Amino acid sequence: MLDAWSLRVLVEVADHGSFSAAAQALSMTQPAVSRQVAGLERRLGVPLFRRVHRGTRPTGPGGVAVELARDVLARMAALEARMGAFGGLAAGELRLSAFPSANAALVPAAIRRFGRDHPGIALSLVQSDPDGPLPAVRGGRVDLALLTSWQLYAHPAAARTDPDAVALTDRDLAGLDLLPLLDERLSVALPAGHPLAGADPVPLAGLRDEMWIEGGHPDCLGPIPQLAAALGGPPRIGFFCEDWNGKQALVAAGAGVTLVPTLARAAVRDGVVLRPTAPELPTRRLYALSAAPPQRLPAVTAMLGLLTELAGALAAGAPEAPVGRKPLPSGTSETGS
Amino acid sequence: MLDAWSLRVLVEVADHGSFSAAAQALSMTQPAVSRQVAGLERRLGVPLFRRVHRGTRPTGPGGVAVELARDVLARMAALEARMGAFGGLAAGELRLSAFPSANAALVPAAIRRFGRDHPGIALSLVQSDPDGPLPAVRGGRVDLALLTSWQLYAHPAAARTDPDAVALTDRDLAGLDLLPLLDERLSVALPAGHPLAGADPVPLAGLRDEMWIEGGHPDCLGPIPQLAAALGGPPRIGFFCEDWNGKQALVAAGAGVTLVPTLARAAVRDGVVLRPTAPELPTRRLYALSAAPPQRLPAVTAMLGLLTELAGALAAGAPEAPVGRKPLPSGTSETGS
DNA sequence: ATCCAGCATGCGCCCAGGTTATGGCAGCGA
DNA sequence: TCGCTGCCATAACCTGGGCGCATGCTGGAT
Numbered sequence: 001m002l003d004a005w006s007l008r009v010l011v012e013v014a015d016h017g018s019f020s021a022a023a024q025a026l027s028m029t030q031p032a033v034s035r036q037v038a039g040l041e042r043r044l045g046v047p048l049f050r051r052v053h054r055g056t057r058p059t060g061p062g063g064v065a066v067e068l069a070r071d072v073l074a075r076m077a078a079l080e081a082r083m084g085a086f087g088g089l090a091a092g093e094l095r096l097s098a099f100p101s102a103n104a105a106l107v108p109a110a111i112r113r114f115g116r117d118h119p120g121i122a123l124s125l126v127q128s129d130p131d132g133p134l135p136a137v138r139g140g141r142v143d144l145a146l147l148t149s150w151q152l153y154a155h156p157a158a159a160r161t162d163p164d165a166v167a168l169t170d171r172d173l174a175g176l177d178l179l180p181l182l183d184e185r186l187s188v189a190l191p192a193g194h195p196l197a198g199a200d201p202v203p204l205a206g207l208r209d210e211m212w213i214e215g216g217h218p219d220c221l222g223p224i225p226q227l228a229a230a231l232g233g234p235p236r237i238g239f240f241c242e243d244w245n246g247k248q249a250l251v252a253a254g255a256g257v258t259l260v261p262t263l264a265r266a267a268v269r270d271g272v273v274l275r276p277t278a279p280e281l282p283t284r285r286l287y288a289l290s291a292a293p294p295q296r297l298p299a300v301t302a303m304l305g306l307l308t309e310l311a312g313a314l315a316a317g318a319p320e321a322p323v324g325r326k327p328l329p330s331g332t333s334e335t336g337s
Numbered sequence: 338m339l340d341a342w343s344l345r346v347l348v349e350v351a352d353h354g355s356f357s358a359a360a361q362a363l364s365m366t367q368p369a370v371s372r373q374v375a376g377l378e379r380r381l382g383v384p385l386f387r388r389v390h391r392g393t394r395p396t397g398p399g400g401v402a403v404e405l406a407r408d409v410l411a412r413m414a415a416l417e418a419r420m421g422a423f424g425g426l427a428a429g430e431l432r433l434s435a436f437p438s439a440n441a442a443l444v445p446a447a448i449r450r451f452g453r454d455h456p457g458i459a460l461s462l463v464q465s466d467p468d469g470p471l472p473a474v475r476g477g478r479v480d481l482a483l484l485t486s487w488q489l490y491a492h493p494a495a496a497r498t499d500p501d502a503v504a505l506t507d508r509d510l511a512g513l514d515l516l517p518l519l520d521e522r523l524s525v526a527l528p529a530g531h532p533l534a535g536a537d538p539v540p541l542a543g544l545r546d547e548m549w550i551e552g553g554h555p556d557c558l559g560p561i562p563q564l565a566a567a568l569g570g571p572p573r574i575g576f577f578c579e580d581w582n583g584k585q586a587l588v589a590a591g592a593g594v595t596l597v598p599t600l601a602r603a604a605v606r607d608g609v610v611l612r613p614t615a616p617e618l619p620t621r622r623l624y625a626l627s628a629a630p631p632q633r634l635p636a637v638t639a640m641l642g643l644l645t646e647l648a649g650a651l652a653a654g655a656p657e658a659p660v661g662r663k664p665l666p667s668g669t670s671e672t673g674s
Numbered sequence: 675a676t677c678c679a680g681c682a683t684g685c686g687c688c689c690a691g692g693t694t695a696t697g698g699c700a701g702c703g704a
Numbered sequence: 705t706c707g708c709t710g711c712c713a714t715a716a717c718c719t720g721g722g723c724g725c726a727t728g729c730t731g732g733a734t
Contacts, residue, residue, distance in 0.1 A: 002413050004341050005691095020711060032692050034713060039691095044417065045424035047632045050477045051512070051712065053700050057477070059634065060430055061423040068416040072409060076339050079405040080381065086398040087382035093397055140387045140394070175388070175730085295384045297396065357680060369723050371681060376722095388681065390731050512699090 002043070004076055007069035009036040010048065014066040018055035040065075085120070087298045093122040094299040097133060098146040100244060101264035102286070106314065107146065110306055117306075121299050137176060137289050143300050146181075146307075148261075149285040177292040179304055182311035183283040184262040187274040189247075191254045194273065202275040204230040211238035211256035213247050226281050227259070248272050263314075286311065339380070341413055344406035346373040347385065351403040355392035377402075422457070424635045430459040431636040434470060435483040437581060438601040439623070443651065444483065447643055454643075458636050474513060474626050480637050483518075483644075485598075486622040514629045516641055519648035520620040521599040524611040526584075528591045531610065539612045541567035548575035548593035550584050563618050564596070585609050600651075623648065 012022040013033060023033040041048050048062035058066055085091040094114075098107045103125075111123055129136030133145035188202050196202050204227075212235040228234045238256050239247075244267070247258055252271035261284060265274050288307055290300045349359040350370060360370040378385050385399035395403055422428040431451075435444045440462075448460055466473030470482035525539050533539050541564070549572040565571045575593050576584075581604070584595055589608030598621060602611050625644050627637045 001345065002341060002417060004339060007413075007416075008338065018711070019713095028691095029693055030712075031694085031714080035691075038713085041631075044420035045635065046420050047628075047634060050628075050632065052477070054710070056712085059477075061420060061634070064423075065416060065420055068412065068419060072412050072416060075405065075409045075412060076341075076344075079344075079402060079409060080339060082405060083381040083383050083398060083402055086401075140389070140396075291384075294378075295387065297384060297398070298382065355680070366724055367681075368683080368725085371683090372722075375682085388730095391679065393681085 002040075004073065006036050006040045007072055009033055010040060010069050011066055011073060013037060013049065013056065014058050014062070017057065021055075089118045089298055089302050090120040092120070092297065092299045093124065093143075094297070094303055095141070095143045096123065096125045096146070096303075097128055097136060097142040097144070098125070099128070099148060101261040101267075102146045104264045105266040106263055106286075106307070106310060109310055110303065113310070114303055114306055118299070118302065133289055134176070137291065143290065143297060144303055145289040147287050147289055149287070175292050175295060177290055177296070179288045179290070179308070180285055181288050181307055182286040182315050184286060184315075185276060185279070185283055186259045186281050187262055187265065187276055189251045189258050189260045189268070190273045190275060191251055191257075192271045192273050193254075194257075197273045197275065200276055201278045204277055204281070205232055207257060208232050209236070211236055213237075213239045213250050213256045213258040230278075230281060245269075339377075341410065343373050343377045344409055346370055347377060347406050348403055348410060350374060350386065350393065351395050351399070354394065358392075426455045426635055426639050427457040429457070429634065429636045430461065430480075431634070431640055432478070432480045433460065433462045433483070433640075434465055434473060434479040434481070435462070436465070436485060438598040438604075439483045441601045442603040443600055443623075443644070443647060446647055447640065450647070451640055451643055455636070455639065470626055471513070474628065480627065480634060481640055482626040484624050484626055486624070512629050512632060514627055514633070516625045516627070516645070517622055518625050518644055519623040519652050521623060521652075522613060522616070522620055523596045523618050524599055524602065524613055526588045526595050526597045526605070527610045527612060528588055528594075529608050529610050530591075531594075534610045534612065537613055538615045541614060541618070542569055544594060545569050546573070548573055550574075550576045550587050550593045550595040567615075567618060582606075 009022065009026065012025055013019060016022045016025060019033045019037065020030045023030040026033070037049060044061075044065070046061040046065075047059055048065055049056040050059050050062075082091070096107065096111070107125065111125070114121070115123055126136075126142055129139075129141055131139075133142070133147045136142040137145050188196075188204075188207065190197050190202070196206055199206075208231045214237045239250055244264070248269045250256055251258060252269065259277075259281075260268070260274055262274075263286070268274055288304055290296055290304065293301075346359065346363060349362050350356055353359045353362060356370045356374065357367045360367040363370070374386060381398075381402070383398040383402075384396055385402055386393040387396050387399075419428070433444065433448075444462065448462070451458070452460055463473075463479055466476075466478055468476075470479065470484045473479040474482050525533075525541075525544065527534050527539075533543055536543075545568045551574045576587055581601070585606050587593055588595060589606065596614075596618070597605075597611055599611075600623070605611055625641055627633055627641065630638075
């Protein structure tokens, strides 16, 4: 098996016309070059250079070898450059997966910025994996998954009862990296004409008698126990609706109220007002799940940085500011599309 | 700088789908493969394999790297094969240089055999170099030169006076190899009707009164002192003629006699008879001059072997047998064309 | 719950390859 | 003629990287 280094020496000797000059160009000593060439000639069974006064000149086979070696080295450099393109974010692909409320604003903003900064990387937003985000990332079907603390339980049903304890063990996350992006408060979605539509924050105790709308997805009404404690009693759940638009329609129609993650504020329709809650409800933590650093693709690293930045802006920019369209017509400048 | 070995490991891992299997295929251990891949990923800055249960699969960049690595390795193998062709005498060139009487029979026979056995090698017979055979070989203008002991002197004129002492020092032959091929006696060229045309050997004393024909080339009348001793007095030199055909014509016309190297017997014209001489004259040693073994091209090595074989056949086949066409019509089976 | 296949890591050894020192050879100039 | 100067080859020594061995760990299957 030939090695690339000896080919490099070969080419350099041919280019410089002497072992000494090649050695200097290669930052090594002349005997090392001499031995490299000798070893190459021994392995190939052909003399490659004619030792002539004041240097060397390639023999017939030597000249052929030099040209072929140039080709090999060029292609090897091309390989390195190609990989460098991946590392330098000039090429590659990135498959994202997110949950509904992240898709409302954070993900579109991230995709827009990322696509502008790294046009060589093919971005794709894959539908949530049937096995859930963890197996999807572990199985390589998704490079980066956005998820919430409520999705972190081995059994999603547990999210309803024990929102603080992470049921996942470290073993479940081996080789993966769970990066906290953002802690977001839940907002209350009220009909535009609701008496508390202007409150900031909304005292949850004042919503004790409201009819609540629950959804099937864990990313919906959130932790029931804390909500019950804040309300002063278990919420009256009048509707189950998994569809985000349907829930909004119910709220707008005055059929009930519900909790909405702040991230979804950009997708609020007319007639629905989002109001911050008092800090009685636990925050929902937003995570980015990806392969751990040794296995992480550069594009993923870049996207993580971007997400961190965007999440920081979201958290700092208008964390407790009232969101919604109708009651405050001036606040219609969303980040996302 | 990447090395070819790690690329080989990369490809093998991709082909086998696991580090362990690749290690077995490469006759190494699994940890070695693991480290090779890890090193490659570190140097390229990109993860190349996704560690999955029961093996590994290439990542996006990894797949690209594998294909490029295949290309690099294939071209490296092509380089080796190409050089192997030179070594295996399937390709290359060989530039010969010889002196007139060698061109008569030995060189044509060698060229015919060599061209038949190694059709891939381009043979060429270059004219004698103006600087002489030694600088020609040393300067790479000639790969293999045939020459005689008379040509070995630093100054050709010395050949006439001191035929035994080789004036060349070892320093003059540094890096070169002087391979003795054949010791040949000189024959006397006589007119077909000469009284001694049937003698074997010809007693030189009987030619004391003949007119001798001298040539300008050292490869002609040979060592004058020994000839004078054998004749019992200095030869009567009546003609100077450098042209071989001209000298033969003079002999055939009965104008004189001359000495002829045995090698030239195939080129003897009608009317001229070649007869062996008694061992009073020194033999002329035939040499093959080429680069010394480390620098010697495989084609040269092969040609040297062939020349040795042919020279042996010439020496053993008909060393002292009478040569010539006219007096013995049965002896017309020459080796050369 | 246990087993097993497979990858990662720590440790010790060894040799490929480099450096230093030295010698030889060719050409040049005094 | 002799020394001088580049240049390559060789020997001896040394260092670093790569390999093998042993071990630990993870994930899926039985």
